Amino acid sequence: MTIRVLTVDDEPLALRRLELILAKLPEVEHVGSASGCREAVAKIAELQPDIVLLDIKMRDGTGFDVLSRLPEDGVPGVIFTTAFDHFAVRAFEAHAIDYILKPIEISRLRAAIDRSRDRLAAVDAREQIAQMRAVIDDLRAGYHEQGVQPRNDELWLRGTAGALTCIQRADIDMITAEDDYVRLHTASASYLLRGSIRAAQADLDLPEEEFVRVHRRALLRRSAIASVRRSAGKGVRVILRNGTDVGAGRVYAKKLLRSLPAVG
Template identity: 45%
Template sequence: MSQLRVLTVDDEPLALRRLQLALENVPDVAHVGAARGKAEALQLIEKYQPDVILLDVRMRDGSGFDIVEKLIGGDPPAVIFVSAFDNHAARAFEVRAIDYILKPVSYDRLRSALDRARSEIENRSSEERIAELKEVIRTLREEVRSEPVQRFEAEFWVRRNVTGLLRVPVESIEWISADDDYVCLHTSTGNHLLRDTIRGILSRLDPAQFIRIHRSSVVRIDAIEAVKRNGVSSREVHLTNGTRLKVGRVYNKLLKQALT
């Protein structure tokens, strides 16, 4: 096999872009297309007949398992799951039918997975791969049924310039402020704009780690050094980096509950 034809599937545009950039540096690989959901993925699979699919586990219109089920027949492509969540990984390796890459995807890990996929395609029959795909679906669906629906981001990718992207780990964010149609992610190494709202960004963050203290600001709970009165009825949050932020009246009770 001279080139691996790879299709990427993820409902996050930036995740697709990162995979595309990584694939450009892997020799003997052709990125034939990108899909943002189950329906589009099935159309592109039929159109391009890829050798390998880099597949997110969960998407807005279904799951990666729904797509894998449709591959049972003929000469199925090799499937590599790509996810920010490691709770499926043990089962994925246990059945040894596929590979499983955790986000953020490193170049070396991606290349290793693609090398393994190439080996499986060249050395294993279609019948063997179909049987293993069936086992993958059965075991991994059991994991999905038992876990919470809600998921939270581990990282954000922001535009650094016209063509570049920068990864901002959630664990590096100290606080977040509203900035028109954007939010500003404040970290110890700099500030980064992301197109979203305060309400939208909160839905993507673990409430055990972040709390809203004002209509225009969210803070990491671990970054709070003190909460002090500022006048008769108002309060300020003092962060460990020296930043002082006003607490909105409607958020006083929530803040107290989070810190006690």
């Protein structure tokens, strides 16, 4: 039985990666993709996929918003894709709803699709809808009633060997770009993830007011900056409290200097 899969994510690189992985899986047909909530609802109605790989956080809403807009007889199997939200992971596990942590690996996606294939045959639509609504209710209650407390400010990062490492959002001092990856820098270690700086900032839920872009390849936490210096022949240099020296791009340097509350 061929499983028809729709992918939903607001990052083009993430959609492309999913498309390439799905092409390698037997008896799986990638029927289309959507880059936002509104488009996802329309594509699900139009294409009638068996399974949707559904991103949680998107620019125009969340994956839960997508599900809440679907008719009761039009809910496909859902595999959530999420980036390091421990609270969300606990909610999915409590209701036996599948999820995949980003960056997505082929073996993990294959296993999730196989489980969803079996689940589609075993669970009727009414039961599936009830389970999805239970997940949505739990997550919304947790986020809106308890604020940031449920997530405990934790990020769970999946390493290349598959192990999960927990760090705190507040420990991230810098994010740098390395080709198709980004590196998260803390005082004691660094962690390589697939994606762009913009996507990492959104996926990791890092407040924009706490970070400043100093180069197209570098995003810094404002509180980690110790000084900003002009260097002859080297432009503007940003020195972090741990001694790291980061060169600022010309356009970014002007914006950075204007944003500093200098006195005297």
